Amino acid sequence: MSNSNESNTQEIIKKTAREVFFQKGLDGARMQDIADKAGINKALLHYYFRSKEKLFEIILDEEKQNFMRYLEDIITSQDITFFEKIEKIVEKQIDNMINAPHLPHFIMNEIIKRPELLNQVIGNSGFKRVFEVFVKQTSAEVKKGTIRNIKGEQLMMNIMCMDTYPFIAKPYFMNLMGIESEAEYIKVMQKRKKEVVEFIITAIKL
Amino acid sequence: MSNSNESNTQEIIKKTAREVFFQKGLDGARMQDIADKAGINKALLHYYFRSKEKLFEIILDEEKQNFMRYLEDIITSQDITFFEKIEKIVEKQIDNMINAPHLPHFIMNEIIKRPELLNQVIGNSGFKRVFEVFVKQTSAEVKKGTIRNIKGEQLMMNIMCMDTYPFIAKPYFMNLMGIESEAEYIKVMQKRKKEVVEFIITAIKL
DNA sequence: TTTTGGTTTAACCAAATGGTTAAATCTTTT
DNA sequence: AAAAGATTTAACCATTTGGTTAAACCAAAA
Incomplete structure (x- = not known):
């Protein structure tokens, strides 16, 4: 993966997380699974979105609109x-x-x-x-x-x-x-x- | 609780578990929560239904009919x-x-x-x-x-x-x-x- | 070239949770 | 009274999992 991907990677993560959350729900979703499917690692996930709840909340906010x-x-x-x-x-x-x-x-x-x-x-x-x-x-x-x-x-x-x-x-x-x-x-x-x-x-x- | 409640207690557990599973899903449901709401303890839960999956499967089987x-x-x-x-x-x-x-x-x-x-x-x-x-x-x-x-x-x-x-x-x-x-x-x-x-x-x- | 920030690796921690076990207690049956 | 089964208590284990951290790596910008 190249550099200066801030918004890019962030979007990839959100898109992936959305799919996983949609399919598995908040409880069923696994951070490791999201990371894998997004092609990154868990550390980077938490680097962008502090916690699972935070990530979930952001996606919920976007979707409910x-x-x-x-x-x-x-x-x-x-x-x-x-x-x-x-x-x-x-x-x-x-x-x-x-x-x-x-x-x-x-x-x-x-x-x-x-x-x-x-x-x-x-x-x-x-x-x-x-x-x-x-x-x-x-x-x-x-x-x-x-x-x-x-x-x-x-x-x-x-x-x-x-x-x-x-x-x-x-x-x-x-x-x-x-x-x-x-x-x-x-x-x-x-x-x-x-x-x-x-x-x-x-x-x-x- | 009295004795010889085998079927009775079993039914109470299933009824409670059904509610919890319905509301929280398989992942979101907690065995402790089911036990509490059924008015029994975790050990007895496993005494009747070996595992969470087993319990879930039984309820799913009953409901899908x-x-x-x-x-x-x-x-x-x-x-x-x-x-x-x-x-x-x-x-x-x-x-x-x-x-x-x-x-x-x-x-x-x-x-x-x-x-x-x-x-x-x-x-x-x-x-x-x-x-x-x-x-x-x-x-x-x-x-x-x-x-x-x-x-x-x-x-x-x-x-x-x-x-x-x-x-x-x-x-x-x-x-x-x-x-x-x-x-x-x-x-x-x-x-x-x-x-x-x-x-x-x-x-x-x- | 140096700096900056995205990214990886890998080890690690703490909490939650499913599940087990052994002993004690209580209830009903025999 | 004795036996058998239901129930509790409480401690305990192993695994999963969310989350952290430190060090190293790498690419692009300054």
């Missing part, structure tokens, strides 16, 4: 219809899952182990406020008569369920559907986008 | 309509989640860490075969013209998503919806049953 934040723009936008919003939400959410398939499971995992994390993860995201906006928008659409009577909470829940769970239960669904490779599963998920949109729209449209 | 098996009766039954089947599947599945909320997350967690488990969990369940039956039934309904053109794989995926994910992301949804207690969340999930059924039926019915 990617968790749901992007929905704000779509939901608060004024120039598209409610149905178009749903379409964009589904597409964006599934795209994000394709890019970071382990994220929701990882986040939930750590929240279950240490419930204190919940506020840290959700609190800062501001998604709660956006969520309430969506709930009001849903009521408005019901009043307008564009969709049938449904609560925004349930609708958003259904959307998030259908976008997220196939990635949490990926190995399960892959086996069930006889899909062998990750690549093929991603293709199925790409196609699934418009299936889900159609499913939701059909379920609520009047 | 509760995972999805119950769907067979509903799907293969001849005397109810396709829509009634969906209704029963949703109700049964949500009921099961209420009784064992951590199960799917727990199972997925361990499968991610040790992919070899997948065959052990799904293979024996026989659900794959039942799943294929459902897929054929869906095609048949499409041909009959009772439902719109949709693949059985996607439909079943949607059903499982909406039944399961709200329990995996329970802390997240609770916070989002401003629900304070587990009991209240369960009530919401009870009500949700017919919402989900309505949602699905509306999404596919012609």
Whole structure:
């Protein structure tokens, strides 16, 4: 390895650590394993990140920002219809899952182990406020008569369920559907986008 | 504690261990913690279950049987309509989640860490075969013209998503919806049953 | 060339943890 | 009362693992 790699090596470590933490969790992850997979040694690991907890916290901080934040723009936008919003939400959410398939499971995992994390993860995201906006928008659409009577909470829940769970239960669904490779599963998920949109729209449209 | 508790104590240990494993995972769980919460001591733990792995394996074996098996009766039954089947599947599945909320997350967690488990969990369940039956039934309904053109794989995926994910992301949804207690969340999930059924039926019915 | 900082090596420490053991105690059965 | 099994206590061991340290090495910048 060459010199002046400060940011480079640091990034390699973080990228590797992210993968290991995603797969094994905080407890299951081993510093030695991270070092090996990053192609460096344990001493250098601690040279950059003082401790396992520190490293974990940094990665959690970075990841939690990617968790749901992007929905704000779509939901608060004024120039598209409610149905178009749903379409964009589904597409964006599934795209994000394709890019970071382990994220929701990882986040939930750590929240279950240490419930204190919940506020840290959700609190800062501001998604709660956006969520309430969506709930009001849903009521408005019901009043307008564009969709049938449904609560925004349930609708958003259904959307998030259908976008997220196939990635949490990926190995399960892959086996069930006889899909062998990750690549093929991603293709199925790409196609699934418009299936889900159609499913939701059909379920609520009047 | 009294004597001749062989089965009794054994059950207490398993019940406690189940909770701890569900919450902390195999790596995060501590034998001392299990012993404390079960109101016994570490020595007795090893007296009944030789090792942590052994204990874990026993619990995993018991739990994986509760995972999805119950769907067979509903799907293969001849005397109810396709829509009634969906209704029963949703109700049964949500009921099961209420009784064992951590199960799917727990199972997925361990499968991610040790992919070899997948065959052990799904293979024996026989659900794959039942799943294929459902897929054929869906095609048949499409041909009959009772439902719109949709693949059985996607439909079943949607059903499982909406039944399961709200329990995996329970802390997240609770916070989002401003629900304070587990009991209240369960009530919401009870009500949700017919919402989900309505949602699905509306999404596919012609 | 000297200096600086990234990197390795290798030995080491302390704490946590799974697991064992032996003896004593208590309870139920015979 | 004696035997057998359940349970506790408490000490102990071996391993894993996070973390530290000191010395040496090496590449690039000054």
